[in-house]
Amino acid sequence: MSNYTNFNKSLENRFIKYAKIDTQSDPESPTCPSTLKQKNLGKELVQELLDIGIADAHMDENCYVYATIAATTDKSVPVICFCSHMDTSPDCSGENVKPIIHSNYQGEDLILPDDHSIILKMDEHKDLKFQIGNDIITASGTTLLGADNKAGVAEIMEAANFLVKNPDVKHGTIKILFTPDEEIGRGVDKADLKKLAADFGYTIDGETLGSIEDETFSADGAKLTINGVSTHPGFAKGKMESAIKILAEILNSLPKDTLRPEATNHKEGFIHALNIKGQVEQAEAHFALRDFDDDKLAEHGKFLEETIKKVMANYPNSSYELIIKAQYRNMKKILDQYPKIIKYGIEAIERTGVVAIKRSIRGGTDGSRLSYMGLPCPNIFAGEHAFHSKQEWVSVQDMEKAVQTIINIACIWEENS
Known part of the structure; x- marks a missing residue:
């Protein structure tokens, strides 16, 4: 001793x-x-x-x-x-x-x-x-x-x-x-x-x-970029697709009672929005994806992309890019x-x-x-x-x-x- x-x-x-x-x-x-x-x-x-x-x-x-x-x-x-x-x-x-x-x-x-x-x-x-x-x-x-x-x-x-x-x-x-x-x-x-x-x-x-x-945890990092449609707000009806509002809608579509740090403990994983920034034309968010099980971690990434696609379907003139990178296992x-x-x-x-x-x-x-x-x-x-x-x-x-x-x-x- x-x-x-x-x-x-x-x-x-x-x-x-x-x-x-x-x-x-x-x-x-x-x-x-x-x-x-x-x-x-x-x-x-x-x-x-x-x-x-x-x-x-x-x-x-x-x-x-x-x-x-x-x-x-x-x-x-x-x-x-x-x-x-x-x-x-x-x-x-x-x-x-x-x-x-x-x-x-x-x-x-x-x-x-x-x-x-x-x-x-x-x-x-x-x-x-x-x-x-x-x-x-x-x-x-x-x-x-x-x-x-x-x-x-x-x-x-x-x-x-x-x-x-x-x-x-x-x-x-x-x-x-x-x-x-x-x-x-x-x-x-x-x-x-x-x-x-x-x-x-x-x-x-x-x-x-x-x-x-x-x-x-096993950890991935995700970067989401939304490319919206910007026009003069005085003439925006039927034209503007604000990247800021699209991103907000995506974040709001993620589960409230599961899959977030505030609602998980023990061996439960999550998707966590770390930061956001943007303008009408383009907005960006970074996410931390975490789970103890690598297969479940991959599922979190797929779920995030499915959520994004559902929201983006309402904005036909906008596009997104989601990049997921491994951080540690x-x-x-x-x-x-x-x-x-x-x-x-x-x-x-x-x-x-x-x-x-x-x-x-x-x-x-x-x-x-x-x-x-x-x-x-x-x-x-x-x-x-x-x-x-x-x-x-x-x-x-x-x-x-x-x-x-x-x-x-x-x-x-x-x-x-």
Whole structure:
């Protein structure tokens, strides 16, 4: 069992330092990274890794940070990678984040100082009931916190520091990978897995204490373009076919009680309109198609197109284009081929004194795509909650358990080799 402890509050201090660095990604940018400011955190992490004593730590031109912790055993042990992403979501401001530590939480409402309308209540955040006596970190009410995924980054960095400073702890070669642009679906687009040279991986990007996730959505993205007919509105009778109104009619024709995020949970998939823009002549919408079952995912795409065709039949002079592209696939198909990865992850969690919870993610991680790229990679809890929002929070004590879990995983692979 790991004997790591959060000495001198190094874990929360490390996390707070990272949270203050604005790393918001931008889905409209074609570059990699999508925002140059992500490199500010990358540079900080590389310098800290070098200071720890990891000589090969570096960031490439695309903002991927790589580092190697040398083995401390003579055994032949699979090379294990720990991965987290550096960017934060575009859904909520990540500029001028002011983290606040609420020490010794006792179940009270947490009213955030910069916007008193932002209140964390236990009956709205169910996991808070397990945090009595713990130290909760939030932002100040005007930004997200960035625990998604800087909690994971801080936990990997703490584990790296511990392993380097304690060479008597036996483990194989450990690889570290920090990625940009995960929040906009491009997190591993330019990851160099040949350079990484890992056999198995774990993303540290999960929510509830003790959770290990071996299943994600399969995901497609859809872009719909409506080409309408524009004329002067004063002379439009019988001529105009507004692309805006056609698109609105299509959106309104999708189911209200099923097949949308607001009406689904567990293993139910959905069609989700992400954004719309347009004018009378042309309008455009982007959709997220999600399901745990690939066949059902394909059915969602067909259903979307059938809905579009039914509406378009009423507009004979207009046309549409629907482009559906695969984004990532359910990693369970890959992970089921390597049961040791999950088995050792569960053991690592339970060695910390926490009950392991195997779960499915109604979302995706870098691990989804890494698994299909040849690096089987489940997701381990980082303790992040209410992500992508001003109510985002993380528990210092949960983060400490995550660090211990990372160290335990490294040790368990060595013990069983």
